[in-house]
Amino acid sequence: MAQQYPSNIELDKLIAGDGEAIDHAETMLTEQLQRHPEWAEFVLPFLASGQPTLVVNARHLLTLFDEEALLTIARGFEVDDASARFAILGVLWAHLIAMDPHDRQYWIESVAPYLSVGLSDTRTPNRYFADPEHMELENDYRICDETYLFINRLMSDDFDDSRFAVLEEDARTAVVQQFDRRSATLFSSPAVAARKAARQPAALAELTIITNFTTEFEAQTAQFERDQAVAKKWAPALRDFRAVAAVDTPQPTKAIFEVGSFLEMLSAILFVDPSKPKTSAFRPAQSVKRVNIITHGNPGLIAMSGTVDKNGGVMLTTHPSSGPDLLGPIDVAAVQLASDPNLQLDNGKPLAQSLRDRFAPDAEIFLIACHSAMGLSLPLMQDMKALFKTKIQAFSKEIAYCPSLDATHIIDRAFTAIEKCDNGSTRGYKHLVPDRTV
């Protein structure tokens, strides 16, 4: 069960102050910030404020966190502000350059994918120089130049920036673009994966969530269920989701999770042993590349549990309390609650930040549920993207379940199709192509 704790440092006042308060309280602040890596989320927006005092103090504070905040700080590159991006490069440099070479290599490979958007940012940042009139500014680099140099300088001690430094803007652009084209493969190469694997326990890259829908058909005869399916008075439940999931999920015995609430789904993403959220270790950082959520849905609601009656009627379970909670389905209120950076898990770690850190930079979540991209589902998709910091893929049409039948019973529950079963029903879920991505 997640709990909410208030922050006990007035960070906004420190950031708006003259900087001396941070200097004087640095030891205490460092201890507090390292205990609360989620507070980096609060500090990051000040880098885009455009106000020198706020930027300088926010940058200082961000260097007081430890490694637990590094992925959060790197994700700050998503803010479309050149000066904030430059400040983030400075903060990351402060953290990484002080590491031993092995740790530095691991961390640059971990943060670089978030920075790649900077390789196409041709704006020149405000560097907030203390005394600009006394500067001999040799290179008025753009963010794309700075990002290129930052990554390469940290990737190799032998990197020589002298060739880049003498190039004019057009020539630098060509160098950066070439690096940008190969950066995706550079940071997802087998060598990088092997280095990460050597530091982390074996991990699942793909998880499939199926939801706790009970069905009255379980109490009926196989013949009855089969006949109702023929009469189109049938709907899928947990065992059908399980059959579909098992076809396409790698390592299905380990990677398919049955959940009854949003919180249980989050636990499945977070923990190596989701049944023991108080004591289990987190899944390794950046290990989850794909999550499939196979369930029922309505516009604006992704159900986590419910019932199917013997006429194929589906009832979606709603929230157990009047206010927003994590114990029911996924909807905007629940996702926004989970997004609160101060909301903590029972193990004392921040929920939202811990979730985001589990996902690979290019991770995707597939909402394999009817109308998961229709109407009110669109703002829900946006909120989910903001919570998980992943791509969200969904369907505006129905997902049809098309069990294969013989004369007496359902013989294969794993067939699905988009909208109608005569639209080429196929076993599993990976043939279903989402029509909406955010």
Added chain:
Amino acid sequence: MTDIIIAYGCEIRDTENHTKVVDFLKADATPAGTDKWTYPKKAPVHTISLIYTKAGFAAALNKKDAVVIYDGHSRIGQGPVFGPAGVTTCPDKTKFPLNPWGDNFRMGHAFADIECIDDIMHHGTNPTEFKLPAASKGVLASKGLIDILDDAIKAGKAKCGTAGAWRKLPDCFPKVAAQTNCRGSKPLASRHFWRARKGNKEFDTLVAVGDADLKKSKLECAVLFMNSCSSKRHFLAALQRQKAAVKSKCMFYVTADSCSANTTLPFLKAVLAGKDVTKRSKAILKKMNGMSGSGFISLEK
């Protein structure tokens, strides 16, 4: 006693960065002569000296186990420069027969790539032009500089429009070459350029630098923090070469980019607090790089 010597270069000694260090020392240390203090006030174990001359900087590098900081301009690789307070961007010839902006401590590559207008004319200097060799082999310079050299050598005697060629400014842009600077001389009159920029309003040229001053040093200091723009690119190769030649153990803090932050002050405070700055310290590197305009500082062997 640990000797801490801070060498302030031209212009930077007139900034708030310098004032803040002096104010800190006045408040927290004990005066021990002109520009000299001891620290802490009770049972001092450090002496701190502020120096402002090229000779002082040279002596600092040879001070055994000293912690030396240069806080000044790199002069785009031409080397540190020193002068009295209030040196203007183009100093008057009567007051300064020897232009401080051109009186560098030589500790760099064989040559530097600088701007004719924004550097030579701006500061009223007249640096010795680098004499183009027949081949770049054996020339001690960064890869980027060697590329410039190779292109210029390869182009040979070329027309004014040939990119990368070593062309005479007076032949191609006579009005630019004929300009008189604030000190009454014409430093571009017979100068070559390898690149024209900004719509033919700026010209890049190569000037002789070398490491003659550094070569005289035994680098006995424990640490040298080159707190000047892009000091890694401009000076690290020569420093490492000299370190190997004289079997020094000196460690170098250098910047990868332009810098203006007062990183000298937290570095000084770290040394005074007893931190071993000869080894990689997370606290020190995070503190300095956490400052806006710090220039991406690293510790190099």
